[in-house]
Amino acid sequence: MTGRLEAELRRRRSEGAKLLVPYVTGGLSPEWTDVLQAVVAAGADAVEVGIPFSDPVMDGPTIQEASIRALARGTTPESILAELARIDVGVPLVAMTYYNLAFRMGDLRFARSLAAAGVAGAILPDLPLEESGPWEAEAAAAGVETVLLAAPVTPDERLAEIAARSRGFVYGVSRMGVTGERASVAASAGVMAKRLKAVTDKPVLIGFGVSTPQQAVEVSAEADGVVVASALLRVVLDGGGPEAVGDFVAGLREALDAG
Amino acid sequence: MTVDETIGGAGMGRPGDDGRFGDFGGRFMPEALVPACLELEEAFAQAWGDPGFRAELDDLLRDYAGRPSPLTEARNLSERLGVRVLLKRDELNHTGSHKINNVLGQALLTRRMGKRRLVAETGAGQHGVATATAAALFGFDCIVYMGEVDVERQALNVFRMNLLGAEVRPVASGSRTLKDAINEALRDWVSSVETTHYCLGSVMGPHPYPWMVRELQRVIGDEARAQTAELLDGGIPDVVVACVGGGSNAAGIFAGFVDTDARLVGVQPEGGAAIGRGLPGVVHGSKSLLLQDEHGQVNEAHSVSAGLDYPGVGPEHAHLAVAGRAEYPTVADGAVLEAFQLLSRTEGIIPALEPAHAVAWVMREAGRGIPSGSTVLVNLCGRGDKDAVEVMRLLKGDPGTGAGG
């Protein structure tokens, strides 16, 4: 069964849009839900909400800094979900975090609390195929779509299984490395998108390092769209409020729409 | 004693194909690192069954690292404590600790896999020094990640690594100790995996590391089993004691005795007792017991010993604890400092602060939890040179009388 996240991304794609999925760290500042709403108003098709973890091994300095700041404010998974439950942003939300936070709460309870807060999907980058089965089942039971990640080194057979099991969209990691702003897009990003598009008709989004409107356009030539995280958080970490972040996202939207 | 020899059981055999020891272990890694873990698993399984590989490793352990390490009867300490203390002298290995056993094996594997760069994490610096040593010997590039706190309290080892040609990268994030060094090493590895092997220093991380590192350390237990059998006329010690950070020296010596009636004791620092104060959790690639808050955020450990300053523990130890085959008491920093001095004064052996935990537990429990007259085998897995400056600071320059025990 196609869930809300996948249905919405497919609908937007069929309209001819390139998909834009920005990432916001939950609890980063007192006004983080205003930032979230500004991101949506500026043209996001879905938003990833990061639930900060103490040891984010897949993240570079920017998301690390955002996570530390959010945690220092007393942010918890519960506080983020409680704030999300109070708003309706109008596009699907996808929680991104590390597995221990789900494991501590219990897979089913965590999945249910995501659903109760109106979150449509989940990304747990430290759950590879071999470990994610039990979580995927509990998430599906709670109505949460589990997005799986593929990497440039993923062999063809695994890639096909990742694409088949992923829900909502398939997340292609643009290059070997951690998250973080980059001056240019790696050649591996286009290869990743092509390989995924060859095995699935689910929406294929590319993330990790996509930082500028021009890079977003470049990556979207092969992919259905992009995830943009560190470059956006950099705006917030440098003191930008909802308006500045909205401007940043609008720039990405405009470039993607212009092709 | 009946031993659980099943795959993934408590008999310290092979974990299941899913890398599990009972409920613990696994491979909780980002997809980008899974192919490298699979490659390593296959390379190690093949090499471990290859007599040529084993012979090459044995030669290195003998001619380069100085194995077998002796078993020493600690007569003065025994007299004082009323129990017979035997010391497995892995502190006499080249580079000063048991870490070299693991590293030489992983260096051979690195060459076998066609890689030429090593990254490692280090706490006390012993694993970093061992890795830098192997890198020098094999001609590999070597980067060692080390928390800023540890760079400071283990300055001598930083200099040694530099002398050996390795680059030490201080880590400023989080608690600035071992756990954060592991995060940074993993971040490097995901960016460099094509050319780089992550030379992990303990029985933790994703499958196959906990199994592989235990197998590479079991030489301690195998030797000690034969040495104690000779000394005790075919008998076995009543108690086998080792300190536990990630748990590699403990796993190595336990592996030699898990099929006997010997009591297996892994001594944890009071501020890092993942077994006892931790809850099941997933970090750094495996499910184990972990110091964490109610939400699952990892807590910082606190120990006088940089090598044990870690909020988790290797998954096989979590399993041995739950299965009741091994026990994991704690000792306080103060008792460790006393043990450090006592062993120095009574036996002329300055231990590292890590194995001083094992000695401290024996001092505390001799005649209490350890009946008088028992035979106790202690894994003396490291020497104290690296800690001398830090202990001097802690003792305010007074070397003491060691009478505390």
Ligand SMILES: Cc1ncc(COP(=O)(O)O)c(C=O)c1O
């Ligand atoms: C001498 C010594 N013992 C023990 C340890 C802790 O590691 P493990 O528990 O893996 O033996 C270290 C780590 O740095 C060490 O240097």
